[in-house]
Amino acid sequence: MWTCVTALGFNCAAQAEEPVSVFGKAKNQSAELLGKVSEKMSGLMEKVTSDDRDEPKLSPEDEELIAIRDSCLRAVMIERSGYHFTQSQWGDKPVPYQLKSFRVSEPKEQVLSTSDTANGIDRRVVFQFKIEGYRRFIEKKGWGEWRAGAPPELTGMTLIRKLGVWKVISSPQRMYSVPL
Numbered sequence: 001m002w003t004c005v006t007a008l009g010f011n012c013a014a015q016a017e018e019p020v021s022v023f024g025k026a027k028n029q030s031a032e033l034l035g036k037v038s039e040k041m042s043g044l045m046e047k048v049t050s051d052d053r054d055e056p057k058l059s060p061e062d063e064e065l066i067a068i069r070d071s072c073l074r075a076v077m078i079e080r081s082g083y084h085f086t087q088s089q090w091g092d093k094p095v096p097y098q099l100k101s102f103r104v105s106e107p108k109e110q111v112l113s114t115s116d117t118a119n120g121i122d123r124r125v126v127f128q129f130k131i132e133g134y135r136r137f138i139e140k141k142g143w144g145e146w147r148a149g150a151p152p153e154l155t156g157m158t159l160i161r162k163l164g165v166w167k168v169i170s171s172p173q174r175m176y177s178v179p180l
Contacts, residue, residue, distance in 0.1 A: 065107065065159060068166050069127055072157060073104070076176045086154070086172075087179040096179045097151050098143065101132035105156075116160075123161040129154060 077086040077099070084102040087094040110124040131150040135143050157171040 096137035103130040128156040
C-alpha cells in the first residue's frame with residue numbers, strides 16, 4: 001500500500017507493507033511510515049532552503065543591467081530603519097510615502113517585436129516591485145494609516161538594450177523622487 005502525504009506543496013510517498021491502522025501490529029508501521037515521510041520532507045525542505053540561498057551568477061552584461069536598475073532606484077527612494085521612503089512628484093507639493101517590505105523581482109525577459117529588432121533592440125527586461133503596504137505623510141497629521149499594496153504608479157521598471165547599451169524606458173522616476 002502506498003501512502004501519500006502532502007505538506008507545504010510537496011508530495012512525499014512512502015510504502016507500507018500492510019494497511020496503516022491504529023490497531024495491533026500495523027501501528028508500528030504507521031510510526032515507521034511517518035518517520036520515512038518526515039525524512040523525505042526534511043530532505044526536500046533542506047534542498048529548497050539551500051537553493052534559495054544560492055545567489056545566481058551574473059554575467060558582466062547582467063551586472064551592468066543590475067547597476068542601472070539600482071541607480072534608478074537610488075534616484076527614487078532611500079532605505080532607513082528597514083523601510084523605504086519616496087515622495088510623489090505630482091500635485092501642488094511633494095508628498096512623502098513610507099513603504100513596507102519593498103522588494104524587486106528577478107529580471108523578466110520580454111518578447112521583442114519585429115519593430116524592436118529593426119530598431120537595434122536585442123533585449124527588453126522588466127523588474128516588478130513588490131510592496132506589502134504604504135502610508136503617506138500628511139502635513140498637519142503626520143503619517144497616515146497603512147494601506148495594502150503599492151502607491152500609484154510604483155509598480156516596476158522596464159529596461160532595453162539597444163545597440164549594446166542598456167537604457168531605462170519606463171520607471172517611477174517621473175512620478176517619484178528621493179525625499180528631501
